[in-house]
Amino acid sequence: MQNNRLMKEYREISRGKRDPEISLRLENENSLLRWHAVLQGPPGTPYEGGRFELKIACTSTYPLTPPQVRFVTNVFHPNVLFKTGEICLDILKEDAWTPAWTLQSVCRAVTALLSSPEADSPLNCDAGNLIRSGDVRGFASMAQMYTQLHAMASSEPGCVPSCERT
């Protein structure tokens, strides 16, 4: 079932009909299990203007089990581990995952997480503390700085395109 399903998703994605904020593609043409996604930072958030790369790894039991998703781009966000890009999002855990999620909708959920950080269960405690202490401006400027540093092509022209090719 899973390969049919991933095939189906692959076709749907390549047929167009894409979300302008999300671009999803296979990491290489030989495997349907490994994907690469680029999210546009949602407007009106400190991530606006950034392009955030994600690595998605499906297991052979997908869609019965959730895919593993992590940020390749460094993100300053309470629910993302800065070093590894690990994401703490309930739908990516066995309990809340259901097979009706697709790679597209998972990416959309991650975009939604960027716009509404959940400071009460932080992976990045510094980011969480800024929000909890009410210093939203401080948090926003930190997040913005890291967005400019890591997620904007213009600031580091060499880095982003080369990542795309691998």
Next chain:
Amino acid sequence: MADDESEMLFDNSCDDASDAEEDDDDYSEFEQPSLAQAPRPFRCLRPDDLREMQAAAVKRVAETLCCEPSDATVLLRSFKWDAERVISSYFENPEGVLEKAGVCGSSNRAVIDAAAAQPYQCPICLEMVTAFSALGCGHRACTPCYSAYVGHKIDDEGTAAVRARCPLVKCRVQLTDALVNALATDAQRARYAVYLERAFVDDHPRLAWCPAPSCTHAILMVQPADGAPLTGAARVACACGEVFCFACLRDDHSPATCEQLRLWLIKCKDDSETYNWLQANTRACPACKTSVEKSGGCNHMTCRHASCGHEWCWVCAGPWKEHSGNFYTCNRFKETDDEEVKRKDLSKAALERYLHYYSRYINHHSSLMLEEKTRQAMEDKIAEMQALGSNWLDGQYLKEATESLIACRHALQYTYVYAFYLPADNHKELFQMAQRDLEMTTEDLSAEIEKPVEQIVRLTVLHHQQMSERRLANLFNAVEAHRVAEAQAALEAAHVPGALSRPQSQA
């Protein structure tokens, strides 16, 4: 002075719990609890009894609420099988109860493998199909996908399968038994039935499986008349002969508490590899003490053991509720860092103290290991006595004495666990006196019945046996009295603001 009092205290409670009222009024508050020491009543249930009990609860709820038995099962599961609470909560707030439990409120029935008039896109395989199955919520998925989903839950998620939900995103309706049984393979169906039964016992607060290997019985604690919740250790005996503590499922460990025994056993194992690994990689869930390994994610832990579901903080092990809306700083974390240094200085003294208790604990423990041998030896002695001319019936007192001896040793080993965790105060002094008395008579009894047959004096054996039994009861009474007194003191302290104990939030 203190010694005199303690003598009196022990002598009083030693006589008999029932004549406590006649005793000196000064000690009434100590005597009182020994009356409450009666063992909690319990019943041993066979698998058939369990099924019957489960069916009766389902039937009662289904009939009262006029709903499908499978919906009644889901409701009962979310209320820990308390049928009365299901019914009363339902009549207070029907929609809320149904939604919380994940039961579909509408009169729609689950549909299994029907054909739709119009082709639709299955949300799982994304194909256009007509065949579908759906729960009462009406969320359709094609039957092969639905079966694969149900199969995956049963094959890969263990007992959590009994809480599986509709596969649609965000839908909270629980899978019903009827749908699962229709879509699963025979092997999966059999396993699902086992999970249902296991979940019933795991979720029910007054049921526990007998821990003996391959025993299929469960113990049901009888509901106390006052509806008081079950707390603390309780000695129960399964029909298979296994005697264990209902609360922690380990060997009957009175007078030590479950928590003391848990810490003690970890301590005793502390050079084993498993222990090192557990210590380095896991923490015990603060609510149910299951070992939890953090494999990723944030510090917000949700216990997934049976129906525990406790939410806690990985760093400080405190309840997660207290973390919301505050800085993410767990004070206790630093505190242990400082204590680490002190602890190293103290560790040598601590080791000696531990060895003192451990050597005595293990001494009784190994004597007990020879239990069967002792029993056999007594049989031989009785036979020998018969050969010397007494009759079989006369020898039976030796058997009874042996059983008393075993009971005393059993309790004695755990008295060292209990004493190890006692703070050095008056109660500890008193306790250790009672313990010493019990140990002395136990050893006397042991020595007496191990004598050669010709030298055993029946009266002496009986005397030692009675003394041991009495002192054992005496010791338990002292422990129980202390427990009740402490609980009362804690209660009083909680009622007097600003007294001894301070609310935790200030810490």
